[in-house]
Amino acid sequence: MMANNQKFINPFTDFGFKKLFGEEPNKDLLLDFLNDWLQDEQGKIKEIKYLNSERQGRNLLERKAVFDLYCTTESGEKFIVELQRTWQQFFKDRTIYYATFPIAEQAQQGDWDYELKAVYLIAIIDFVFDEDVHDLHKYRYDVKSTDTETGKVFYDKKVFYDKLKFIYLEMPKFNKRAENLDNHYVTKNTSSFTRKDF
DSSP states (O other): OOOOOOOOOOTTSHHHHHHHHSSGGGHHHHHHHHHHHHHHHHOOOOOEEEOOOEEOOSSTTSOOEEOSEEEEETTOOEEEEEEEOSOOTTHHHHHHHHHHHHHHTTOOSSSOOOOOOOEEEEEEESSOOGGGTTOTTOOEEEEEOBOTTTOOBSSOTTOSSOSEEEEEEEGGGOOOOGGGOOOHHHHHHSTTOOGGGO
């Protein structure tokens, strides 16, 4: 019997995550990932461009932000993808802070009408939020601006997507085996192991 010499990169490490999703030769993997999670409401993303993932504060006293992945589409929407392995007390606050950078960088000098392109932050977390720790079936959180009385999305019908959206994916609750996945990227690239093998 021949030995199995296949090797896999662990996507739950900083090196593995950036190697799989953050390099130009593997850009199609990130496109697949983004489309799997966002295509229904955002439309199919055809092309992305990687951006510098380090953002400086406005002055020396303000904290900078270093994203795991940062990219933009041809039409200007911005995507931050973060991998967080350990629980962090104010992780949700951190994601809000991170989202302010792609919002602020859209500001233009001179006569500007304040129209913003959408900003998405997708957080892949290897822990579970305290408030829903017992809801084992809920592993995806979609957070957007809504009217608290009606529950409707804040932007009017002319805007087919939300301008600011956060998606949190709790990986400890995601326990499907590879053969049960309908995500073609995951099925194609991780067919011999499951989430629990990492």
